[in-house]
Amino acid sequence: MIEQPQMVKICNIKDETPNVKTFFFEFTGHYDPGQFIMVWIPLNDEKPFTLSYINGNIAGITVLRRGDFTKTLHAKKIGDQIGIRGPYGKGYGLSEKSVTTCIVGGGIGMASIACLADRQENATFIQGARTVTELLFRHRFKEMKLCTDDGSLGYKGTTVDLLRELIGKHNYQKIYACGPEKMLHKIFELCSEHHIDCEVSVERYIKCGFGICGQCDCSGQRICIDGPVFNKEDLRNMPDFGKTAITKSGSRVSL
Amino acid sequence: MNGKMAGISLSVNLCNIRLSNPTVLASGILGTTRALLKRVADNGAGAVTIKSVSKEQREGHKNPTVITYEAGMLNAVGYSNPGVDAARSEFYNLEDIGAPVIASIIGTCTDDFVEVAEGLSESGFSAIEIPLSCPHTPGFGLLSGQGTPEATYEIISAVRRKTNLPIFVKISPNVPEITTIAKAAEDAGASAITAVNSMGPGMIINIESKKPVLGFKVGGVTGDALRPIAVRCVYDIYKAIKIPVIGVGGISTGRHAIEMIMAGAAAIGIGTGVYTRGIDVFSKVCAEMKQWLMENGYNNINDIVGIAHD
């Protein structure tokens, strides 16, 4: 395989919230939910995003506006081109229909978990956001249980608070999650305590995307190729998870 | 067959450092954290090198920083690293890594090299590698004139005065007379030569967007494309100097490693091979070397060092 971006045309753009847009483009090839692609804007930069929609040969990435790259991406119009390479990494493992599962998305982590929710049958689906205007995909997933930190819609509290209540009522056998690492770490602890399997998607600063530069290390695991999705056993051997991360320079910071 | 293979020795002595086998993780590949070094050692590397460390922290170039093409890889990572103080806290208890750990230090002037070398001198590294040869980072290596015999002599003798650790000098394949640089390093007190760094730089243009792909536009060429050049460099250097040579460039199989050792390498570095064959490339290359040695009637890797010479 040759790891170079291929240019694709943006064929549609959807405003999801005031700060989040989805960009659609043609995409063929195999994709497991939770894998990511590298998106290139020539002369600007290249950054990782998961596919949030797949419909036939059209895929989408759902992008939160944060810094320079995502601002530049948000300014793109239908017909403009972006470069993509991948997909990379190890995605979520789908469960048998008979397994009771719960999917938890926090903030823009929803983008990573949406394609899983499309494919995983019979799952409870929880979404958390700070406030009602930041909630994503409310029409796409009508059965979602919603939480907001400020109580502006749905359950008032975090996804972890709601999940803790639901674990008491349902016998979940498997929990999938993507969101802020503090949330993921609490879910991991909750799953360990209740002996529930879990798979979570971990973020680190990604450069090459194919496991050679070492930039996305988390306790000896390369997020880009050994992850980004890890299970409970993996996470148990990753003391950095929930605690420290290395940045673009390789400096270690506390989370 | 396995019984016979067990009798074959791959262990080498490199400047009084004992390596269980001649494979060395090249600098800049996976050497960002202690945990990754440990994982590479667990995957069979005879020694591991950290990603090059400078005095201050550096974010490096923008992405794409590493891309591949039909014949190898291009990279312009731009020496991202946390700086010497943070590196000192990252790389601790190196005895527990399971293989000797080599520091790699860079600087924009002679004093920087000395300062970084001193900063890492108590950390338990087995040697210090000094690349004077990066082709794509302003202020460092070839882009700041460090690749001449004069600059090599000046930088290496300054560091030599301040440390007792073995010093490996990593040189560029880009010069017409590579032996003059190797000799300057040897004269300045280097303990070994690491040959070679990436060549070029090269450029790849995406013809649809009509723009260079790498964030820095140009980057060093490594992998298969580099191998015959690296083998020739090692062959020439081996003839010209007395200190050992660590051969690096395009090695991803046991046959490649054997070829480099026949050219005169006492040990061999692997970088791009981590991509082409996976993180266990080290144990694969070792098994393939043993297989070749057995089939060809050798039981010690040291017996073929430099055998390609007349």
Ligand SMILES: Cc1cc2nc3c(=O)[nH]c(=O)nc-3n(C[C@H](O)[C@H](O)[C@H](O)COP(=O)(O)OP(=O)(O)OC[C@H]3O[C@@H](n4cnc5c(N)ncnc54)[C@H](O)[C@@H]3O)c2cc1C
């Ligand atoms: C596997 C993976 C999947 C992702 N999927 C999505 C997604 O579907 N939608 C989405 O909106 N965001 C996603 N992200 C995060 C996204 O890559 C960053 O938001 C984006 O790179 C920010 O760039 P910026 O220049 O706009 O912001 P900056 O100001 O540069 O950074 C903002 C934050 O983004 C993080 N970031 C910046 N560059 C990178 C990088 N190269 N790799 C990882 N993190 C980086 C930094 O930690 C920083 O805290 C994903 C990240 C990873 C690792």
Ligand SMILES: Cc1cc2nc3c(=O)[nH]c(=O)nc-3n(C[C@H](O)[C@H](O)[C@H](O)COP(=O)(O)O)c2cc1C
């Ligand atoms: C992604 C990447 C990063 C590198 N970073 C460094 C570095 O920081 N310091 C250094 O001395 N060499 C660096 N190199 C050069 C390698 O150590 C090695 O000399 C070169 O890749 C040739 O070997 P190979 O063909 O086995 O990859 C880097 C190479 C690559 C591919």
